[in-house]
Amino acid sequence: MDADVPALRIADVSHSFGRLTALDHVSLTVGAGQFTALLGVNGAGKTTLFSLVTRLYDNITGTIEVAGNDVRRQPGPALARLGIVFQTRSLDRDLTVRQNLFYYAALHGMSRGDTRKHTAEMIERVGLSDKVDARVSTLSGGQSRRAEIARSLMHKPRLLLLDEATVGLDVKSRLDVAELVRGLIRDEGVAVLWATHLLDEVQPQDNVAILHQGKILTAGTARDIAGKATLEQAFLSLTGVEEGAL
Numbered sequence: 403m404d405a406d407v408p409a410l411r412i413a414d415v416s417h418s419f420g421r422l423t424a425l426d427h428v429s430l431t432v433g434a435g436q437f438t439a440l441l442g443v444n445g446a447g448k449t450t451l452f453s454l455v456t457r458l459y460d461n462i463t464g465t466i467e468v469a470g471n472d473v474r475r476q477p478g479p480a481l482a483r484l485g486i487v488f489q490t491r492s493l494d495r496d497l498t499v500r501q502n503l504f505y506y507a508a509l510h511g512m513s514r515g516d517t518r519k520h521t522a523e524m525i526e527r528v529g530l531s532d533k534v535d536a537r538v539s540t541l542s543g544g545q546s547r548r549a550e551i552a553r554s555l556m557h558k559p560r561l562l563l564l565d566e567a568t569v570g571l572d573v574k575s576r577l578d579v580a581e582l583v584r585g586l587i588r589d590e591g592v593a594v595l596w597a598t599h600l601l602d603e604v605q606p607q608d609n610v611a612i613l614h615q616g617k618i619l620t621a622g623t624a625r626d627i628a629g630k631a632t633l634e635q636a637f638l639s640l641t642g643v644e645e646g647a648l
């Protein structure tokens with residue numbers, strides 16, 4: 403893919419639920435092969451934004467492009483380049499990891515050969531080789547998240563959206579998932595938009611956008627946003643939220 407074409411370009415996107423403005427003229431770009439953390443407390447609008455990118459909601463105001471494809475005018479190519487791990491678990495718990503991946507590949511119209519090859523690659527990549535034929539209901543929270551990440555990568559997307567991917571995991575599993583995702587960017591060149599309210603998942607060199615009450619308050623590297631303070635202090639001061647809300 404052309405490295406100059408952003409993996410995700412969101413321009414002037416707004417969305418309302420009745421009288422509630424969930425997104426207010428949001429603009430955000432994730433470069434090809436780049437990591438961006440979308441920081442926001444509960445209710446900031448992160449899931450709504452993801453729902454618009456994935457076309458769960460159709461009435462888009464503004465422009466959303468995935469790898470140069472407008473999600474409204476070219477939904478097929480746009481969605482083919484997009485992988486997502488939703489906040490709520492979405493694997494079929496009664497199927498094995500392999501069966502979940504095969505089912506997803508079938509939905510994407512993948513050939514049998516590609517399905518087998520990509521399953522083997524992704525299962526190894528996420529470190530679940532010994533669990534590939536285990537039922538999802540028998541996996542730990544961290545293993546199940548890693549299986550979801552493997553599934554989201556089956557069709558080799560250029561952009562991966564992760565919505566609060568580590569919520570509910572213990573510290574070790576959180577670190578494992580974060581390390582896995584950073585490895586994907588490094589080795590596979592996939593771009594990642596990582597929605598989180600857990601500021602310790604952000605590293606100083608990461609690109610960060612702070613979303614609050616539907617507005618992007620600031621965007622830049624975590625180091626620049628923090629300035630002389632910590633990222634947490636800068637976040638609290640920009641958003642005005644209480645420390646305990648994080």
Ligand SMILES: Nc1ncnc2c1ncn2[C@@H]1O[C@H](COP(=O)(O)OP(=O)(O)OP(=O)(O)O)[C@@H](O)[C@H]1O
Nearest residue numbers: 419422424442443444445446447448449450451566
């Ligand atoms: N289907 C809906 N109907 C009405 N209001 C909604 C709906 N979905 C979200 N909202 C509201 O829109 C705002 C943004 O919610 P959203 O779920 O996008 O935030 P979030 O940042 O993802 O938070 P969380 O991490 O808690 O999911 C909130 O005020 C929420 O109550």
